[in-house]
Amino acid sequence: MKYILLALFLGFSIFVSAQNTIKGTVTDPTKNTIEGVMVSFPELHKETTTNEKGEYSITNLPSGNFTISFSHPNFDTQSSVIAINKEIVLDITLEEEHTHHIEEVILSTKFNKVQSQNVMKVEHSSIKALQQKGAATLIEGLATIPGVSQISTGTSIGKPVIRGLSGNRVLVYSQGVRLENQQFGEEHGLGLSDSGVESVEIIKGPASLLYGSDALGGVLYLNPEKFAKANTYQADLSQKYFSNTMGSNTSFGLKSSSENWKFLVRGGYNSHADYKVADGTRVTNTRFEETDAKIGVGYANSKFSSTFRYNINNLALGLPEEVGDQTTKRNPDFPRQGVLGQIMSLHNTFFLKNSKIEADFGYISNKRKEFEDSNVPLLDMNLQTLNYDLKYFLPKFGNFETIVGVQGMNQTNDNLGEELLIPNATTKDLGGLITTNYEWNKNVIQAGIRFDSRTITTENHGVIGEEGYFEAIDKQFTSFNASLGYKTNLTEKITMRVNVASGFRAPNLAELTSNGVHEGSNRYEIGNTNLKNEQNIQADLNLEYGNEHFEVFVNGFYNHIANYIFIAPTGDVIDDNDVYNYVQDNAKLFGGEAGIHIHPHPIDWLHLTSSFESVTAENDNGDNLPLIPANKWNTNVRADFKLGKTVTDGYINTAVETTLAQNNISPFETKTLDYTLLNFGLGGKITFGNFKFETTLNANNLLNRNYVSHLSRLKADGIANMGRNIILGINFNL
Structure with missing residues (x-):
């Protein structure tokens, strides 16, 4: 391929x-x-x-x-x-x-507008900004964005949560193609490194119009690093040290461009020992090692542009079960996982007289192995995905901009190990969309419709009535979806966005076919071949006010999901394991985010930001949904400074993260206490003659607070989250 x-x-x-x-x-x-x-x-x-x-x-x-x-x-x-x-x-x-914001071009919403022209409110952050907050991994950095959290298993496994929805309900895009890596698994993280990632965009809400199935809850869109500017050459080397895990992160990049051709290569290595809780005890087998490499080649002229990118990520990680042996080893013990992920993408643009065509192709390979007590994998899944995205940007008609598109996917899952979580299967997607953007004065209206079809076929496996038996299925799921959004400036300084959109998610293979003990949760899970699409409709309201020295935003949403899929106990027991099966009920989620940014005159170098986020989620029967993040309040004070020609772009910041108690729990969860964390950061560009570098110093959980996150999968075992972690980073532009 x-x-x-x-x-x-x-x-x-x-x-x-x-x-x-x-x-x-x-x-x-x-x-x-x-x-x-x-x-x-x-x-x-x-x-x-x-x-x-x-x-x-x-x-x-x-x-x-x-x-x-x-x-x-x-x-x-x-x-x-x-x-x-x-x-x-x-x-x-x-x-x-006046606004203290550099407007970013939003790439995840097809029309590629800057944020002020965008109908949808899209959260945008550079990876550099997330790293300055002291994030040890990519998913940790994303969880600092209002409305975003993570379901974690130690430090190496993290799954994004957007406004209470996670797993297959959140679609991840990397290098312009959708990431497919067995997202249904509780112990299956992103498998992506922040090395070579420029920025992240987050759509909080249904994005099925743009991306089809699995974008019901939102989209996490990772923008790869840019090529060097024309006729320039760049090289950089960065190194980080993490005190808590005795970890290190190394990244090296090289890129060069002419007028037409562009090239880049980047390599990264990440190694961590078991993390320590506040009392100094290490959580056994939370260690991991990661190797990541990326290449990119681009060509462009006035008629055509093309970019080819390739990423390979090799991750070896432990699966923690207890606080046991105390060691600083890096090589994971049993049980452990080995995950080899590869992403190839080809982005082409053809410029016509008054229009253009974009053609994107992607190939994703995800090989996941799980080792219980030997180097022979019990679980060995090979997932291969080929997808395409074709869009025709029609000639502009007055103030109308219109896109017609076709998207598709062909995916196969093959099991090579003794243990099966899901059967061998083939999934095929085909979708078509049309969306229009109309802009006049300070107003923008955007609307679109889409139709999707997904077929899932699986192979028969095992003996009827025994664990590991999978009945062959041949299912088709279809859905119509639409969105309508309006953006306007109510006054010169007040912006309003209103969006109503629908989304859908076809049941995944685990929900349809499971039949056996799930080791991660110690329960016997049974799938349901009669499951229907999850179908939702969400209304969003965004209000923003900004002047020279003060900004405030309020985001509110209401999300109704028909046929929400969840797991529930049957009351039966098989081999000393409680039996759970997958069922459906309607559900609702509502809440939002609010925040302020103050940079008072004449001390414009001082910045105070504060935000609050809240999600409430219930089934129609009144039960709370599981894995819903607790309400959170974050406050950050940052001072920018410069010391002559020696220190430029300097900053010092203090952040207070307050997470409230989570008492609104599902019948299978326990309540979580509130906690407050204090974080500190310092950094800048240092120049000594011709010698230049950037440095950062972060202290996360500075007071070494003992706490347990509600979304930690180690919570059930009474294992706390990470204690104090000092992170020192240095970057050289060679």
């Missing part, structure tokens, strides 16, 4: 192009030129920065109407649509900063 994709990539690269160029100068209101302004075409994935004279130039541009964006940390972002034809001179004046 990879050779076919590479051949397509090289074959598409023979297009010949004309030369369209844009250039100009960027100044402030006093006509002084501005150095370091980011000038970008989000739809074309082209960017540059102004030089010391405030000048910029971008070549090899296609003809047509495209959005150009000018952004700088000290000035308000300015965006506009311009017609590209031959050579254009565009001089820009940027106003002094």
Whole structure:
């Protein structure tokens, strides 16, 4: 498969192009030129920065109407649509900063608008910002974003939770393709490293219109790191040390670009011993080792662009069961998992006269092995997925922008081990959509409809009436979905977004076919072949106010899910294990997030941010849903500073995370006490002559508080979360 994709990539690269160029100068209101302004075409994935004279130039541009964006940390972002034809001179004046936000281009919502033009409220954060918060892993960093949590098993296994929904209800995209890695398993984490990831976008709510099945609860969209700017070369080396786990993280990257060709390579290695709780005891077998490598090759001219990326991730992790042997070994003991994940993606854009076509292809391989007491795997699952996403951006008609698309997936699961969690199976998806964006003045309306079909076929396995028997099934699930959103500026400083959208999720293989003891939960689980689609409709309201020194936001949502799938006890016992089966009932979730950001004048270097988030989730019978995060309140005080030419982009921040008690629990959970954590961070860019580097110092759980997260799977065994963790990081741009 990879050779076919590479051949397509090289074959598409023979297009010949004309030369369209844009250039100009960027100044402030006093006509002084501005150095370091980011000038970008989000739809074309082209960017540059102004030089010391405030000048910029971008070549090899296609003809047509495209959005150009000018952004700088000290000035308000300015965006506009311009017609590209031959050579254009565009001089820009940027106003002094009022909102303290650089507007980011949102790639997960198809139209690729900057946030102020977007109908949907999308949470965006750079990986660098998450790392400055001291996150040890990618999922830990994501859990610091309001409305996002994680279900964790130690430090190596984390599953994203968006507004109370998780597992197959949250779709993850990496390198522009959907990640498929046996998400149904309780002990199956993301299997992704933050090495080589530029930023993250989170859609909190149904996104089935954009992505089909499994986007019922939201989308986690990981943007890969950008290539080097044209005619430049970059290299970097970073190293981190984690005191609690005696862990280390190493990453090395190299990238270079010409006018047309782009290339990058990155490697990373992550190694951690068992983590310590507050009393100094190590939680046995929470250790893990991870090796990650990424490559990217890109080609672009004024008629065509193509990007090929490849990621391989090898993860060896322990499966903790108790607090036992105290050791600082890195190699996981039994039971353990070995997970080898590979992602190949090919993104192509064809620029036509007044329109464009995007064609994305992806291949994902996930090989997961579980070892109980020997090096012979009892569980050996091989999941292979091929998907495609074709979109035609119709010629713009007045203020209307329209996309017609077709998406599909072909997936096979093969079992090679003695133990089976799910049978051998084939899953096929096919979906079609049309969505339109209409913008006028400060108003935007976006609407769309979509139809999807998923077929699941499995093989017969085992002996009828015995554990491990799987009856062959051949099921088809279909769904129509739609969304409607409206964004407007109520006043010059108040923005409102209202969205209503539906989503769906077809039952996964575990829910349909399970028949045996699930070791992770010590219960006998029985699937249900009569399960229907989960179908939801959610209403969202987002209000934002911002002036020069104060910002506030309020997000509210109500989510109704028909045929919500959950597991419940039958009252029977098999081989000393309680029997549970999968059933359905309607459910509702509601809540939201609210927050403020204060940066008072004249001390603009001081920032106070505070946010509160809450989710309530119930079945129609009144029972609370399981694995719902507790209400949380986070407050952060940050000071930016500069010490001459030696320290630039310096910062020091203190964060207080207060998690309230979780008393709204399902019948199979126990209540969780409240706790407060104090975190500290310090960092900046250091320059000594020609020697430059960036450094960060973080102290998480500074007071060494003993606590248990409600979403920790070790909670049932009375095992606390991590104690104090000091993280020292250093990065060299070579």
